[in-house]
Amino acid sequence: MNTQQPNTLQIGVRELSSYLLTGSDSKAVLAAAGLPLPEAVLSAEERPGALVARTGRDEYMAMLAGTLPAPQGEWCFRRYDCVFELTGGNWIAFMAHLCQYDFRQLQRGNWLMTSVAGVNCWLYHEIESGSLLIGADPSYRHYLSEIFSAVLDDLSATRKTTGGAS
Structure with missing residues (x-):
């Protein structure tokens, strides 16, 4: 193709590697991982090796290159x-x-x-x-x-x- x-x-x-982060601590989890924090709902920010989209008030999707570690949080779920x-x-x-x-x-x-x-x-x-x-x-x-x-x-x-x- x-x-x-x-x-x-x-x-x-x-x-x-894709992750769904949800809940009131999702911002803190992204910040702790050094990942971008989009401000507006249905917006995204990228950095080398990372793309983070804000899909709801307290919901984010993070797409990471293989070299970056996964965000660590209770409400962080792996997507495929x-x-x-x-x-x-x-x-x-x-x-x-x-x-x-x-x-x-x-x-x-x-x-x-x-x-x-x-x-x-x-x-x-x-x-x-x-x-x-x-x-x-x-x-x-x-x-x-x-x-x-x-x-x-x-x-x-x-x-x-x-x-x-x-």
Whole structure:
């Protein structure tokens, strides 16, 4: 599914350890772990190796690179999200085939929870890389991989000339 051509949309899987933190001490648990603390609900902050989203008043999701230790708290639960990464190319046009959200509005650093190809997902537009991360329940990994591949194939087919008069 990955290609190496510049300006070509590439879809990969990002290996992250995911955690759900809930309860009144979640802020303190994140702070003790040295992780970012987003202020507004449905917002996110990233640091090298860490992405933290605030999903409720006292609820956060933390996605960490393998080198960072897990936050330690009584109400910190491990998640096993499948995280896809869209890089290069025009992922906005690609996502228009999978989701009704107008991705032209999604700025770098924005967090979104929506349905992608009928699956509830979280999405994050990375600040530095500009990549789009799409997280979902791991039971949808195969389905989303197949859908993403089919849409890429369809988009590639529409860009190829098939001959005939021009």
